[in-house]
Amino acid sequence: MKAKALLLVDITQLLTFRSAALGPRRSASLSDLGIIQDAAVLCLGGKIVSVGTTKDALRDPWLKKNRKKVTEIDCRGRVVLPGFVDSHTHPVFMHPRLVDFEKRISGANYEEIAEAGGGIRSSIDGVRKASKAALTQKVSAVLADLAAHGTTTVEAKSGYGLNLESELKSLEAIRAAAREWPGTVAPTFLGAHAVPPEYRGRSQEYVDLVCNEMIPAIAKRKLAQFVDVFCDRGAFTAAEAAQIFTAAERHGLAVRAHVGQLSETRLGPLLRYRPASLDHMDYVNDADLPALARSETIATFVPGANYFLGLSKYPDARRFIESGVAVALATDYNPGSSPMLSMPMAMSLACTHMKMSPAEAIAAATINGAWALRVADRKGSIEPGRDADLAVFDVSDYREIPYWFGTNRCAQTIMNGVPSGLFRSEKAIGENARKKTRREDRPQPF
Numbered sequence: 001m002k003a004k005a006l007l008l009v010d011i012t013q014l015l016t017f018r019s020a021a022l023g024p025r026r027s028a029s030l031s032d033l034g035i036i037q038d039a040a041v042l043c044l045g046g047k048i049v050s051v052g053t054t055k056d057a058l059r060d061p062w063l064k065k066n067r068k069k070v071t072e073i074d075c076r077g078r079v080v081l082p083g084f085v086d087s088h089t090h091p092v093f094m095h096p097r098l099v100d101f102e103k104r105i106s107g108a109n110y111e112e113i114a115e116a117g118g119g120i121r122s123s124i125d126g127v128r129k130a131s132k133a134a135l136t137q138k139v140s141a142v143l144a145d146l147a148a149h150g151t152t153t154v155e156a157k158s159g160y161g162l163n164l165e166s167e168l169k170s171l172e173a174i175r176a177a178a179r180e181w182p183g184t185v186a187p188t189f190l191g192a193h194a195v196p197p198e199y200r201g202r203s204q205e206y207v208d209l210v211c212n213e214m215i216p217a218i219a220k221r222k223l224a225q226f227v228d229v230f231c232d233r234g235a236f237t238a239a240e241a242a243q244i245f246t247a248a249e250r251h252g253l254a255v256r257a258h259v260g261q262l263s264e265t266r267l268g269p270l271l272r273y274r275p276a277s278l279d280h281m282d283y284v285n286d287a288d289l290p291a292l293a294r295s296e297t298i299a300t301f302v303p304g305a306n307y308f309l310g311l312s313k314y315p316d317a318r319r320f321i322e323s324g325v326a327v328a329l330a331t332d333y334n335p336g337s338s339p340m341l342s343m344p345m346a347m348s349l350a351c352t353h354m355k356m357s358p359a360e361a362i363a364a365a366t367i368n369g370a371w372a373l374r375v376a377d378r379k380g381s382i383e384p385g386r387d388a389d390l391a392v393f394d395v396s397d398y399r400e401i402p403y404w405f406g407t408n409r410c411a412q413t414i415m416n417g418v419p420s421g422l423f424r425s426e427k428a429i430g431e432n433a434r435k436k437t438r439r440e441d442r443p444q445p446f
């Protein structure tokens with residue numbers, strides 16, 4: 001995968017998010033997209049070199065001399081923005097949870113789903129039995145799908161192995177899939193996703209295993225950048241999260257947590273560990289917002305989970321934004337509560353159910369997602385020197401990105417300077433048509 005010299009020209013709207021170095025976007029600055037009309041972007045060696053109007057680009061002396069060596073992408077009638085940074089996914093699992101899906105629709109609760117053989121238990125069994133190669137293939141398919149929807153950087157968690165061997169296998173699968181993908185993957189160890197069945201009623205012993213065996217082994221193999229904890233009712237307590245964060249710190253790993261999905265947890269004790277982000281945030285005490293706003297911790301909303309679980313309540317994004325908290329959006333892609341890979345869909349849900357404006361939703365899905373993964377010095381904005389991570393959308397106004405829900409308007413994604421996915425081009429359609437004809441030549445068994 002070689003980064004090419006690329007020139008995107010005649011871009012109808014370019015969203016730059018320039019001045020990203022100033023820190024995560026908060027309050028009014030969350031709507032500041034840094035739009036350039038009729039714009040151009042030049043990328044060389046996987047980096048963005050210049051950003052300006054098409055007129056400026058065509059006058060550039062270097063470009064005049066080297067035009068033939070540069071691949072040109074015509075973006076007339078299109079919007080170009082930083083590739084999405086999906087800062088929360090669980091891609092290492094084998095099977096969809098269809099029992100959960102049907103049971104929940106018919107009104108079953110969590111315990112009834114578990115009794116019917118569903119719930120996290122089924123994903124744990126799937127991962128423990130799977131080979132590393134099979135898991136790698138699953139993660140690779142997810143990465144390709146993400147890119148097709150405009151995502152160029154993704155956080156990927158383990159957390160369905162829940163023993164040393166299967167957590168290592170999961171993180172190795174993430175690493176193997178990431179090596180084959182031109183985009184960027186931030187791996188996270190989520191050993192504290194749930195207490196595994198064999199440790200039922202012995203949660204402290206499991207936390208000790210996470211801290212004393214799993215974290216050291218993962219740090220030694222450099223398999224993760226972050227350690228995550230599911231801190232909520234029925235999962236791990238704030239005191240257990242603190243113990244895990246202390247172990248993570250000792251091994252040089254940054255931390256993040258699932259908080260406030262099912263019940264309120266006070267944030268003060270967690271903020272002491274300077275988490276990169278706190279995710280879900282459906283139930284948060286008002287008194288915790290000022291401290292959160294003063295911190296560099298991002299509050300990440302994952303409305304796909306609220307949607308898929310059929311909840312009528314969504315996180316109160318306006319309360320966070322108006323308090324000056326830096327917010328991000330992510331898919332929470334996982335088999336139990338959010339089998340969704342599309343950041344535009346997450347943005348659409350944020351607009352319709354959380355009253356975020358289209359501009360705020362896009363900033364939360366790009367530059368603030370980059371802050372949530374601590375890669376904002378390279379990702380999430382279109383400025384000279386940043387990584388060439390771009391998404392080209394087949395729309396002429398950025399507000400259309402969350403507006404057209406349930407369809408994919410991403411025309412092309414560029415990851416570290418590598419263009420891919422001419423998903424809506426005539427060439428791709430032509431190829432499909434040819435394949436179809438061939439298949440019809442001789443009938444195939446179902």
Ligand SMILES: [Zn+2]
Pocket residue numbers: 088090258332334
């Ligand atoms: Zn999650």
